[in-house]
Amino acid sequence: MDPALAGADPYAGEGWREILGQGRWAPFLLICFGIWLHAADGLIVVTTIPAIVADIGGIAWTGWAFALYQVASIVAASLGGLMALRFGIGRATAAASALFTLGCVLDAMAPDMGFFLIGRLVQGLGGGVMVALFHVAVTRVFPERHWTRIFAWVSAVWGVSALFGPLVGGLFAEAGLWRDAYWAFGAQALVVALCSPFLFGNVASSAQGLELRAPWCALLMLVPGVLGIAAASVVDSVALAALSVAIGLGFLALFFYFDRREHSPLLPERSLSAAPVRFGLLMVLCFSVATISFSVYGPLLLVQLHHITLLEAGYMIAIESVAWSVTAMMVGWVRPKGEPLCIKLGASMIALGLLGFALSVPQGPVWAIAVSAGLQGGGFGVSWAFIARRVASGAIEAERERAAGALPTTQMLSYAIGAALAAIIANGLGLELVTPEARLRSIGFWIFCAFLPLTLPGFRAAWRLAR
Incomplete structure (x- = not known):
């Protein structure tokens, strides 16, 4: 038409x-x-x-x-x-x-x-x-x-x-x-x-067929950076995990440094100065790091603290995915004038879900945990499509492919960082195969509460993106 x-x-x-x-x-x-x-x-x-x-x-x-x-x-x-x-x-x-x-x-x-x-x-x-x-x-x-x-x-x-x-x-x-x-x-x-x-x-790309060189120096920094962060989530020693994260973040800093100087950078370097690209990626970074704890430690805490079965714990985790899918489909027909509201609403729902986990996972009730999972997943579902559209459309034409590809990369990297930090918190508080209930309740609180400060820059990025 x-x-x-x-x-x-x-x-x-x-x-x-x-x-x-x-x-x-x-x-x-x-x-x-x-x-x-x-x-x-x-x-x-x-x-x-x-x-x-x-x-x-x-x-x-x-x-x-x-x-x-x-x-x-x-x-x-x-x-x-x-x-x-x-x-x-x-x-x-x-x-x-x-x-x-x-x-x-x-x-x-x-x-x-x-x-x-x-x-x-x-x-x-x-x-x-x-x-x-x-x-x-x-x-x-x-x-x-x-x-x-x-x-x-x-x-x-x-x-x-x-x-x-x-x-x-x-x-x-x-x-x-x-x-x-x-x-x-x-x-x-x-x-x-x-x-x-x-x-x-x-399907043509904006620079298809150009002699674009692989940014080897940046890649050589990215690989140990990601490995260092991922290793922190699978080691038992808190000191080694913290050291691993520190080393990984150091290599990531070097990755950003070298990528900016590459002939064919991996990131949309020129487009990062554009508000939609910068704040969209920052919003994804903050909220993805902050929310991975439930997927990593939720089943263990639910089974041991609330005495539900593994199958029931699996259904609780599934609530987040179902909420993400349902809300994403519900907002698919929202017009551009409704985008700012959806972005802000999504950020608010994610933050409320995280707060809900911090309050309900240690003490219950189980239905409150389910509501928190729905809020967290639903928040991503409400806002994700609009974040993706604004990041892609906000980039300059020559970097649109890089901007679109940077979104899932940022999400996956943020999940890895969040999982590593959650592991450090859990192991630092004494998580073991058999953990006393009082200690489990403390872990169930801090493994979510510790990430609440990240919602502040996430909120700021959401409000700037929604302009």
């Missing part, structure tokens, strides 16, 4: 038929399918790992089965925007999906834990690039007036994936077929690899 025929409102009369018209429905489905693949597979190890260690051993390395995937995803996602610029979205996505497939095959064939961890590393590399490229693809396949709705559905798919990934893994593991779970995900990734050149082949 021609906006001129719709009066002053360019959105009037638009429905999914128009949004997905002109052949855009197939790329849309591929984007959603790829997001499902990365998000679900990132968590499938949570429920397959007991069966894996029973089969191939390596229980001491179970933490790294999750951490290596996240580390590789963060590092690889930072390259997504650059790959889209250099090779085009179609070829870059096909290569990333093929790499993901290879990682799945390595996991499915793993004779021991070392081999399995290599597979997880390869999976993370492919998955990280994929998720960044799919965010870039939204900005290239769809007109800007549709970005909010598409990002809302991408956000909803992410939430659903986080919910069903562990469930799928659990079903395979209970059937004694944990290897088949990785074969299944490998087959799905192969579909993405085969379809991407056809569905994204005609």
